[in-house]
Amino acid sequence: MMDAIAEDDTSAEHLYNDVYCEVFAGMTAKQHEVFACLAENRTSKEIAGRLQVSESAIVQRIEAVRSRTGFPPRAELARAYRRYLESGFFDCKPVSQGTEPARNDADLAAWQRQAADWILPGAMVGPNAGLNRIAAMVVIAGGLLVVALASLGVVNALPAMAERMADAHKALPALP
Template sequence: MGDGEDDFTFATEKQRAVLELLANNRTSKEIAGALAVSEPAINRRIEVLRLRLGGITRHQLVRRYRNWRDRIALDAGSSVPCVENDDEFIQLGARAAFGKAGDGSDADETTARFRDSIAVRVDAPWAEEMPQPRVVPGMLDGSNAMLSRGAAIAIILLAILASLAVGLGVARALADIVNG
Protein backbone atom coordinates (compact mmCIF):
# COMPACT_ATOMS: atom_id res chain seq x y z
CA MET A 1 0.00 0.00 0.00
CA GLY A 2 2.17 3.14 0.41
CA ASP A 3 1.79 6.25 2.40
CA GLY A 4 -1.67 6.87 0.96
CA GLU A 5 -4.60 8.09 2.99
CA ASP A 6 -6.08 4.59 3.38
CA ASP A 7 -2.99 2.97 4.93
CA PHE A 8 -4.79 1.56 7.98
CA THR A 9 -8.39 1.31 6.82
CA PHE A 10 -7.87 -2.43 6.39
CA ALA A 11 -6.92 -2.91 10.06
CA THR A 12 -9.38 -4.64 12.35
CA GLU A 13 -10.60 -3.09 15.61
CA LYS A 14 -8.21 -5.28 17.60
CA GLN A 15 -5.29 -4.27 15.42
CA ARG A 16 -6.23 -0.60 15.76
CA ALA A 17 -6.40 -0.94 19.53
CA VAL A 18 -2.91 -2.44 19.51
CA LEU A 19 -1.67 0.30 17.17
CA GLU A 20 -3.16 3.02 19.35
CA LEU A 21 -1.34 1.73 22.43
CA LEU A 22 1.81 1.13 20.41
CA ALA A 23 1.66 4.73 19.18
CA ASN A 24 1.66 5.81 22.84
CA ASN A 25 5.06 4.11 23.29
CA ARG A 26 3.78 1.07 25.16
CA THR A 27 5.64 -2.23 25.14
CA SER A 28 4.04 -5.48 24.02
CA LYS A 29 3.80 -6.59 27.63
CA GLU A 30 2.00 -3.37 28.64
CA ILE A 31 -0.35 -3.64 25.67
CA ALA A 32 -1.13 -7.25 26.55
CA GLY A 33 -1.94 -6.22 30.11
CA ALA A 34 -4.13 -3.32 29.00
CA LEU A 35 -6.10 -5.42 26.50
CA ALA A 36 -6.15 -8.57 28.66
CA VAL A 37 -4.59 -10.72 25.93
CA SER A 38 -1.38 -12.71 25.79
CA GLU A 39 1.85 -11.08 24.68
CA PRO A 40 2.33 -13.49 21.72
CA ALA A 41 -1.14 -12.50 20.45
CA ILE A 42 -0.10 -8.84 20.52
CA ASN A 43 3.15 -9.64 18.72
CA ARG A 44 1.19 -11.61 16.08
CA ARG A 45 -1.13 -8.66 15.44
CA ILE A 46 1.85 -6.33 15.06
CA GLU A 47 3.65 -8.80 12.79
CA VAL A 48 0.57 -9.18 10.55
CA LEU A 49 0.39 -5.40 10.17
CA ARG A 50 4.11 -5.14 9.45
CA LEU A 51 3.92 -7.83 6.76
CA ARG A 52 0.76 -6.30 5.28
CA LEU A 53 2.60 -2.99 4.86
CA GLY A 54 5.57 -4.56 3.12
CA GLY A 55 7.75 -5.89 5.94
CA ILE A 56 8.46 -2.52 7.53
CA THR A 57 10.00 -2.28 10.98
CA ARG A 58 7.98 -1.79 14.12
CA HIS A 59 9.26 1.78 14.43
CA GLN A 60 8.20 2.59 10.86
CA LEU A 61 4.80 1.00 11.52
CA VAL A 62 4.25 3.24 14.53
CA ARG A 63 5.42 6.34 12.64
CA ARG A 64 3.12 5.59 9.70
CA TYR A 65 0.18 4.97 12.01
CA ARG A 66 0.77 8.25 13.87
CA ASN A 67 0.98 10.15 10.57
CA TRP A 68 -2.19 8.46 9.32
CA ARG A 69 -4.02 9.16 12.60
CA ASP A 70 -2.92 12.81 12.52
CA ARG A 71 -4.06 13.18 8.90
CA ILE A 72 -7.46 11.68 9.72
CA ALA A 73 -7.82 13.92 12.79
CA LEU A 74 -6.77 16.97 10.77
CA ASP A 75 -9.25 16.16 8.01
CA ALA A 76 -12.04 15.61 10.54
CA GLY A 77 -11.10 18.76 12.44
CA SER A 78 -10.92 20.96 9.34
CA SER A 79 -14.65 20.57 8.72
CA VAL A 80 -15.47 21.95 12.18
CA PRO A 81 -14.96 25.72 12.39
CA CYS A 82 -12.99 27.16 15.29
CA VAL A 83 -15.37 28.79 17.73
CA GLU A 84 -14.21 30.96 20.61
CA ASN A 85 -16.44 30.68 23.63
CA ASP A 86 -16.02 33.29 26.36
CA ASP A 87 -18.43 31.49 28.69
CA GLU A 88 -15.89 28.77 29.50
CA PHE A 89 -13.61 30.97 31.60
CA ILE A 90 -13.32 29.89 35.20
CA GLN A 91 -14.86 32.38 37.59
CA LEU A 92 -12.87 32.73 40.80
CA GLY A 93 -14.54 33.18 44.17
CA ALA A 94 -14.36 36.21 46.39
CA ARG A 95 -11.10 37.17 48.07
CA ALA A 96 -10.14 34.75 50.85
CA ALA A 97 -10.68 35.80 54.44
CA PHE A 98 -7.74 35.11 56.71
CA GLY A 99 -8.39 33.93 60.26
CA LYS A 100 -11.70 35.65 60.97
CA ALA A 101 -12.97 35.00 64.45
CA GLY A 102 -16.52 33.75 64.59
CA ASP A 103 -16.59 31.97 61.22
CA GLY A 104 -16.70 28.60 62.96
CA SER A 105 -13.29 27.45 61.82
CA ASP A 106 -10.05 26.85 63.60
CA ALA A 107 -8.17 28.95 61.05
CA ASP A 108 -5.24 31.07 62.12
CA GLU A 109 -3.53 33.89 60.22
CA THR A 110 -1.69 31.45 57.91
CA THR A 111 -4.78 29.56 56.77
CA ALA A 112 -7.03 30.90 54.02
CA ARG A 113 -10.73 30.08 53.96
CA PHE A 114 -12.36 30.10 50.54
CA ARG A 115 -16.01 30.10 49.64
CA ASP A 116 -15.98 26.34 48.94
CA SER A 117 -14.51 25.54 52.38
CA ILE A 118 -11.06 24.37 51.33
CA ALA A 119 -8.35 25.29 53.82
CA VAL A 120 -5.10 26.33 52.16
CA ARG A 121 -1.84 26.90 54.00
CA VAL A 122 -0.14 30.13 53.02
CA ASP A 123 3.30 29.30 54.40
CA ALA A 124 5.52 26.62 52.91
CA PRO A 125 5.19 23.09 54.34
CA TRP A 126 8.89 22.96 55.16
CA ALA A 127 8.77 26.27 57.07
CA GLU A 128 7.08 24.83 60.15
CA GLU A 129 8.99 22.59 62.46
CA MET A 130 8.18 18.94 61.86
CA PRO A 131 8.25 16.47 64.74
CA GLN A 132 11.44 14.45 64.65
CA PRO A 133 11.03 10.74 63.94
CA ARG A 134 12.01 8.38 66.72
CA VAL A 135 15.46 7.01 66.04
CA VAL A 136 15.62 4.57 68.95
CA PRO A 137 12.81 2.41 70.29
CA GLY A 138 11.02 3.61 73.40
CA MET A 139 12.53 0.76 75.41
CA LEU A 140 16.02 2.26 74.97
CA ASP A 141 14.84 5.77 75.75
CA GLY A 142 13.67 7.24 79.04
CA SER A 143 14.95 7.50 82.61
CA ASN A 144 17.45 4.60 82.34
CA ALA A 145 18.43 5.26 78.73
CA MET A 146 22.19 5.14 79.36
CA LEU A 147 21.97 1.83 81.22
CA SER A 148 19.55 0.28 78.68
CA ARG A 149 21.65 1.30 75.70
CA GLY A 150 24.86 0.07 77.36
CA ALA A 151 23.24 -3.29 78.10
CA ALA A 152 21.99 -3.56 74.50
CA ILE A 153 25.48 -2.80 73.17
CA ALA A 154 27.04 -5.39 75.50
CA ILE A 155 24.51 -8.07 74.47
CA ILE A 156 25.10 -7.38 70.77
CA LEU A 157 28.89 -7.48 71.30
CA LEU A 158 28.68 -10.81 73.14
CA ALA A 159 26.45 -12.25 70.40
CA ILE A 160 28.96 -11.22 67.73
CA LEU A 161 31.88 -12.71 69.69
CA ALA A 162 29.95 -15.95 70.31
CA SER A 163 29.13 -16.32 66.61
CA LEU A 164 32.79 -15.63 65.77
CA ALA A 165 33.93 -18.35 68.22
CA VAL A 166 31.42 -20.84 66.80
CA GLY A 167 32.55 -20.01 63.25
CA LEU A 168 36.22 -20.49 64.15
CA GLY A 169 35.40 -23.79 65.89
CA VAL A 170 33.58 -25.06 62.82
CA ALA A 171 36.46 -23.96 60.58
CA ARG A 172 39.01 -25.76 62.81
CA ALA A 173 36.87 -28.93 62.87
CA LEU A 174 36.61 -28.90 59.06
CA ALA A 175 40.36 -28.36 58.78
CA ASP A 176 41.01 -31.33 61.09
CA ILE A 177 38.68 -33.52 59.03
CA VAL A 178 40.36 -32.51 55.78
CA ASN A 179 43.90 -33.01 57.15
CA GLY A 180 42.96 -35.99 58.93
Protein backbone atom coordinates (compact mmCIF):
# COMPACT_ATOMS: atom_id res chain seq x y z
CA MET A 1 0.00 0.00 0.00
CA MET A 2 2.80 2.43 0.89
CA ASP A 3 4.48 1.67 -2.44
CA ALA A 4 1.31 2.75 -4.26
CA ILE A 5 1.24 6.02 -2.31
CA ALA A 6 4.89 6.67 -3.07
CA GLU A 7 4.21 5.87 -6.73
CA ASP A 8 1.33 8.40 -6.78
CA ASP A 9 3.63 11.07 -5.31
CA THR A 10 6.15 10.41 -8.08
CA SER A 11 3.48 10.66 -10.78
CA ALA A 12 2.19 13.91 -9.25
CA GLU A 13 5.72 15.31 -9.38
CA HIS A 14 6.01 14.11 -12.99
CA LEU A 15 2.73 15.87 -13.85
CA TYR A 16 4.06 19.03 -12.21
CA ASN A 17 7.23 18.85 -14.28
CA ASP A 18 5.37 18.26 -17.53
CA VAL A 19 2.71 20.93 -17.11
CA TYR A 20 4.32 23.81 -15.27
CA CYS A 21 7.98 23.43 -16.18
CA GLU A 22 7.52 24.04 -19.88
CA VAL A 23 5.11 26.90 -19.33
CA PHE A 24 7.34 28.64 -16.77
CA ALA A 25 10.40 28.13 -18.97
CA GLY A 26 8.58 29.76 -21.89
CA MET A 27 7.51 32.87 -19.99
CA THR A 28 8.74 36.32 -20.94
CA ALA A 29 11.07 38.28 -18.67
CA LYS A 30 8.18 40.53 -17.64
CA GLN A 31 6.06 37.50 -16.73
CA HIS A 32 8.96 36.15 -14.63
CA GLU A 33 9.12 39.50 -12.78
CA VAL A 34 5.40 39.33 -12.06
CA PHE A 35 5.54 35.68 -10.97
CA ALA A 36 8.48 36.35 -8.67
CA CYS A 37 6.23 38.83 -6.84
CA LEU A 38 3.24 36.50 -7.10
CA ALA A 39 5.32 33.76 -5.45
CA GLU A 40 5.71 36.16 -2.50
CA ASN A 41 1.88 36.20 -2.24
CA ARG A 42 1.56 39.82 -3.33
CA THR A 43 -1.66 41.22 -4.76
CA SER A 44 -1.89 42.54 -8.31
CA LYS A 45 -2.01 46.09 -6.94
CA GLU A 46 1.15 45.55 -4.87
CA ILE A 47 2.96 44.00 -7.84
CA ALA A 48 1.90 46.89 -10.09
CA GLY A 49 3.25 49.42 -7.59
CA ARG A 50 6.51 47.53 -7.19
CA LEU A 51 7.10 47.13 -10.95
CA GLN A 52 5.66 50.58 -11.77
CA VAL A 53 3.15 49.33 -14.35
CA SER A 54 -0.64 49.31 -14.42
CA GLU A 55 -2.60 46.74 -12.47
CA SER A 56 -4.31 45.60 -15.69
CA ALA A 57 -0.89 44.82 -17.21
CA ILE A 58 -0.12 42.61 -14.21
CA VAL A 59 -3.46 40.82 -14.50
CA GLN A 60 -2.90 40.28 -18.25
CA ARG A 61 0.51 38.72 -17.63
CA ILE A 62 -0.87 36.40 -14.98
CA GLU A 63 -3.91 35.44 -17.08
CA ALA A 64 -1.70 34.66 -20.09
CA VAL A 65 0.15 32.06 -18.01
CA ARG A 66 -3.04 30.79 -16.37
CA SER A 67 -4.53 30.13 -19.81
CA ARG A 68 -1.54 28.00 -20.79
CA THR A 69 -1.72 25.99 -17.56
CA GLY A 70 -5.45 25.25 -17.63
CA PHE A 71 -6.67 28.18 -15.48
CA PRO A 72 -5.58 27.05 -12.00
CA PRO A 73 -6.21 29.41 -9.06
CA ARG A 74 -3.60 32.14 -8.44
CA ALA A 75 -2.48 30.47 -5.22
CA GLU A 76 -1.79 27.22 -7.11
CA LEU A 77 0.26 29.11 -9.69
CA ALA A 78 2.22 30.94 -7.00
CA ARG A 79 2.95 27.66 -5.22
CA ALA A 80 3.99 25.99 -8.48
CA TYR A 81 6.28 28.90 -9.40
CA ARG A 82 7.94 28.76 -5.96
CA ARG A 83 8.51 25.02 -6.47
CA TYR A 84 9.85 25.73 -9.95
CA LEU A 85 12.38 28.22 -8.56
CA GLU A 86 13.33 26.07 -5.56
CA SER A 87 13.62 22.80 -7.49
CA GLY A 88 15.86 24.11 -10.26
CA PHE A 89 13.76 22.88 -13.19
CA PHE A 90 15.33 25.56 -15.38
CA ASP A 91 16.77 23.04 -17.82
CA CYS A 92 13.45 21.93 -19.31
CA LYS A 93 12.78 22.66 -22.94
CA PRO A 94 11.24 26.14 -23.31
CA VAL A 95 8.04 26.69 -25.25
CA SER A 96 8.77 28.76 -28.34
CA GLN A 97 7.56 32.36 -28.06
CA GLY A 98 4.53 33.39 -30.08
CA THR A 99 3.09 29.91 -30.47
CA GLU A 100 0.44 28.46 -28.22
CA PRO A 101 1.12 24.86 -27.18
CA ALA A 102 -1.40 22.26 -28.34
CA ARG A 103 -4.20 21.81 -25.81
CA ASN A 104 -5.14 18.31 -24.74
CA ASP A 105 -5.60 16.36 -21.53
CA ALA A 106 -1.84 16.28 -21.00
CA ASP A 107 -1.85 20.11 -20.81
CA LEU A 108 -4.21 20.16 -17.84
CA ALA A 109 -2.77 20.91 -14.44
CA ALA A 110 -2.53 18.00 -12.02
CA TRP A 111 -5.32 19.39 -9.82
CA GLN A 112 -7.59 19.66 -12.87
CA ARG A 113 -6.98 16.08 -13.97
CA GLN A 114 -7.79 14.80 -10.53
CA ALA A 115 -10.97 16.90 -10.34
CA ALA A 116 -11.99 15.89 -13.87
CA ASP A 117 -11.59 12.21 -13.04
CA TRP A 118 -13.54 12.44 -9.80
CA ILE A 119 -16.18 15.14 -10.12
CA LEU A 120 -16.40 17.23 -13.25
CA PRO A 121 -17.72 16.10 -16.61
CA GLY A 122 -15.40 16.59 -19.57
CA ALA A 123 -17.26 19.73 -20.69
CA MET A 124 -16.19 21.57 -17.54
CA VAL A 125 -12.45 21.34 -18.22
CA GLY A 126 -10.45 22.31 -21.26
CA PRO A 127 -10.38 25.31 -23.56
CA ASN A 128 -14.15 26.08 -23.34
CA ALA A 129 -14.48 25.39 -19.63
CA GLY A 130 -15.21 28.99 -18.68
CA LEU A 131 -18.00 29.31 -21.23
CA ASN A 132 -19.47 25.95 -20.22
CA ARG A 133 -19.43 26.94 -16.55
CA ILE A 134 -21.17 30.22 -17.30
CA ALA A 135 -23.82 28.37 -19.32
CA ALA A 136 -24.34 25.96 -16.42
CA MET A 137 -24.75 28.88 -14.01
CA VAL A 138 -27.32 30.51 -16.32
CA VAL A 139 -29.30 27.25 -16.53
CA ILE A 140 -29.21 26.83 -12.75
CA ALA A 141 -30.26 30.46 -12.21
CA GLY A 142 -33.11 30.01 -14.71
CA GLY A 143 -34.29 26.89 -12.90
CA LEU A 144 -34.23 28.71 -9.56
CA LEU A 145 -36.24 31.55 -11.11
CA VAL A 146 -38.88 29.11 -12.38
CA VAL A 147 -39.14 27.49 -8.93
CA ALA A 148 -39.45 30.91 -7.26
CA LEU A 149 -42.20 32.04 -9.67
CA ALA A 150 -44.12 28.79 -9.17
CA SER A 151 -43.85 29.22 -5.40
CA LEU A 152 -45.17 32.79 -5.65
CA GLY A 153 -48.11 31.54 -7.70
CA VAL A 154 -48.97 28.98 -5.03
CA VAL A 155 -48.65 31.58 -2.26
CA ASN A 156 -50.94 33.98 -4.16
CA ALA A 157 -53.53 31.22 -4.74
CA LEU A 158 -53.68 30.12 -1.06
CA PRO A 159 -55.96 32.95 0.23
CA ALA A 160 -58.49 32.36 -2.57
CA MET A 161 -58.51 28.63 -1.87
CA ALA A 162 -58.99 29.23 1.86
CA GLU A 163 -61.92 31.56 1.14
CA ARG A 164 -63.60 28.97 -1.13
CA MET A 165 -63.14 26.28 1.48
CA ALA A 166 -64.73 28.51 4.15
CA ASP A 167 -67.71 29.23 1.84
CA ALA A 168 -68.11 25.52 1.12
CA HIS A 169 -67.99 24.76 4.84
CA LYS A 170 -70.73 27.33 5.54
CA ALA A 171 -72.92 25.81 2.81
CA LEU A 172 -72.85 22.37 4.41
CA PRO A 173 -76.05 21.44 6.27
CA ALA A 174 -75.76 21.16 10.02
CA LEU A 175 -75.54 17.63 11.35
CA PRO A 176 -78.32 16.56 13.72
